[in-house]
């Protein structure tokens with residue numbers, strides 16, 4: 175066997191920011207952090223909110239919670255203050271761990287400011303976290319390299335003064351916003367050893383929020399035994415893991431893909447992997463492939479939206495790098511169009527790598543439908559067959575199982591170890607969302623086709639959910655953010671095809687009397703959505719809609735709106751539209767606001 179390491183290769187936003195963290199060093203950091211949390215009163219069963227960029231301290235914080243049997247609730251650092259507040263309140267988190275600020279490519283994100291805003295909002299609603307622990311990341315340069323292995327060398331990009339003073343200013347406010355504490359100060363004082371808390375296999379490991387069709391996010395709960403077993407096993411087989419591999423999943427830990435295949439799956443297998451803080455286009459569009467060569471990555475896992483984005487720049491930024499180490503290329507998050515699949519296979523993988531198109535969900539914990547590399551004959555765009563122990567079925571509207579070639583609702587007939595156990599604090603919602611429509615089955619919410627060879631092809635969501643760049647959003651949450659604006663009486667949001675994002679948001683808004691539709695208004699609406707939900711929910715199109723097509727019972731007909739958005743006059747059956755003149759009016763009003 176060739177030399178192999180047990181570690182994370184950490185690659186920062188800047189290519190020069192690199193560190194290696196061995197398993198031994200990680201263990202010490204995790205123990206110290208567990209001791210820190212324990213000192214702040216965190217016990218088994220408590221909830222800890224984590225709002226951080228992709229830095230080693232994020233992994234340390236989540237594992238420290240796990241060590242104590244406390245539930246981590248990680249909120250993606252691209253979410254707004256309001257979203258963070260909502261999630262802290264929903265599971266009454268005792269403590270928040272965050273970061274001063276960070277760069278995403280060239281964009282500076284003032285994370286602590288957003289965290290403070292969220293904590294202020296929590297307080298307004300009568301809830302106060304015990305304390306807020308802040309990792310000095312952008313301000314790290316001031317600390318020197320330190321002796322902590324998880325600390326990066328000083329960041330080259332200058333840290334603007336406003337950043338540092340911002341965090342210090344908030345420190346002064348500590349008495350009235352709960353206590354802000356510096357991570358590095360607490361970690362320095364903490365002991366290196368910490369006994370793990372013994373947990374039952376069915377004890378909860380973490381909460382991760384995912385969009386729900388009612389608009390209120392659901393706190394998906396995963397367990398210690400089932401989840402970890404499932405991610406460990408899927409990681410091993412789906413990526414054909416071997417000890418000498420270098421694995422790299424580009425997903426942010428703020429999403430389930432990062433939980434399962436940046437943290438728990440690789441670590442449970444003793445894998446060496448890459449932890450990347452940056453983005454695929456910074457400092458240039460060949461960043462991913464330069465990282466592949468730098469660490470000799472063997473197994474690589476990313477999303478169709480990233481592949482489509484990079485495809486636009488042609489083959490040269492890819493072929494400029496050797497990529498000779500690559501063996502398996504994975505994709506996840508949304509259906510991959512055959513064109514992007516072929517580019518991934520032919521250009522990135524130089525036709526020698528297996529592609530694993532993995533279908534799964536936050537709720538499933540790990541892969542459900544996926545090829546096994548080298549063993550499953552591939553078809554571009556198909557997630558192929560179920561993983562071991564997974565029993566899919568395709569149902570028609572009346573809940574009958576369809577055999578052979580068929581298209582309908584994708585469901586699972588029997589549980590698997592990684593299935594979510596409940597919606598945090600709302601078990602009824604768990605039952606209603608996944609098991610009510612077709613009793614006895616787990617309903618994915620996705621449409622699916624099975625071809626004559628038995629291959630499964632995901633056709634996309636069939637509920638009121640949208641998939642923007644692999645991130646699920648509910649139409650209801652975007653609509654409620656829109657109608658909170660004083661000018662908006664009613665709003666309807668539909669998905670619209672987009673060459674890079676897969677789907678983007680197309681919003682129809684009905685104005686209140688006395689308001690006029692203008693670019694200023696659409697800008698305000700976009701800003702409002704960014705503030706309420708986060709930048710990923712920013713609409714590409716906002717259309718003035720004097721009326722909306724509704725059924726006689728008042729239900730908005732999104733099917734018709736999707737067609738109008740695409741200027742497709744083939745509307746199918748419109749006999750149930752209460753006022754058909756609305757449709758004509760909307761076609762005439764297709765004056766689009768393009769982002």
Ligand code: WT7
Pocket residue numbers: 384430431505506507508509510531532533534535536537557618619620632634635641644645646
């Ligand atoms: C939804 C789940 C699972 C991690 C990322 C998203 C869509 C996911 C695929 C795929 C077609 C896919 C589905 C699913 N999806 N992977 N390989 N092919 N569609 O997690 O936010 O819970 O979203 O993503 O629509 O239901 P999520």
